[in-house]
Amino acid sequence: MSLRVEQSLSQLLHEAFVSLRTLGKRSILALLGIVIGSSSVVALINIGHNAAEDAAAIFKDMGTDTLVAQFPPRGSSTAPMRASLDLAAIRKTVPGIAHIGAISQFSGPVVFHGRTFNTGIIGSTPDLKDAMRLSLREGRFLSPFDGGEIYAVIGDQVAQALSLPGDPLQLGDRVRISDYLFLIVGILQSQPRSMLIPVQANEAMFIPAEGMRRIYPTPQISNVVIRATPGQDMERIARDAATALKTQLTDHDVDIQVPQQMIDGMTRQSRTFAYLLLALGAISLVGGGVGVMNVMLMNVSERRREIGIRMALGARQRDIRNLFLLEAVTLTAVGALCGAVLGMSAAYLYAWLSGWQFSLAIAALPLGVGSTLLVGLFFGIYPAVSASRLQPVEALRDE
Incomplete structure (x- = not known):
């Protein structure tokens, strides 16, 4: 019994391919519509996925255990920000803080052996290195x-800009800022860029916060960077740290950014973007499905005598329906597979041109291929049912 079923299915598939081949250009055009629709779904899902991955990667190197405090003026106050804060008291007051450092900023030229480079000069407290994960x-x-x-x-x-072949900037050298010569005691490794941290360490020069008055008469703290111990509730630490900082400030508010909140917001935006792209791909896929239905209706119209002969020889309505339905699904399946390959190639090319790290979205291939097959099945039902409902006498009467 199973052998007869397998032979019947094999024969039906053979007849489906022969029938689609005889349709010629119409079959190819319908196939092309399905390929475009399927590849659109696969490619757009992957593009949305890679866009979200790239956005989230901005925070990966910094981690979600880092907070950055800013100090906007309170109300209409014009009082300058303080030059120092009691960070040790804040660390004692707020449990869960591993490292805390303050930043005051100034920009100006740094001179070494006649070579000049404009850089950000950062007044730094000692714990800033660990708070910012500097290496x-x-x-x-x-x-x-x-x-x-x-x-x-x-x-x-900065080190590269002030160096020349044969005369590199090294430890123990002195660079001039304003009227002071600063001794280089450390050179940082290249650091990944971060949108949250207000300092680009690669382009900065760090000096003791107390020494900022040598180059700038009224230094002001611009930010405080807090790094929490593992497993802490970052929103709770942000609230407690803001409360502790406000006790030391009279003319400024405290605004603390929580990376996880930003990541969640970016994730929601990326999900909305992915849904929009998926909707656009689905529209293309529906267009391909309409093309399949059109081809199958023309196929039924041209094969009315064949349908009549099959029924006269004993074919049942479900046999005729299954035959044309299989042809529609076969056409759609070929388009789905070709579209999956084309869609993955397009997504990879887009990621490469955008400078993203390509990663395959788990749902891309199942959704792309599965939705294409469902569309082919849906748009193939009407022509198949129409063919199965033909009366043998009426079908055989056609010339």
């Missing part, structure tokens, strides 16, 4: 005992 290529970072010293740690890009 050193050479030397050390600023310590709590360097407050009165003219020491500096420079970023990788």
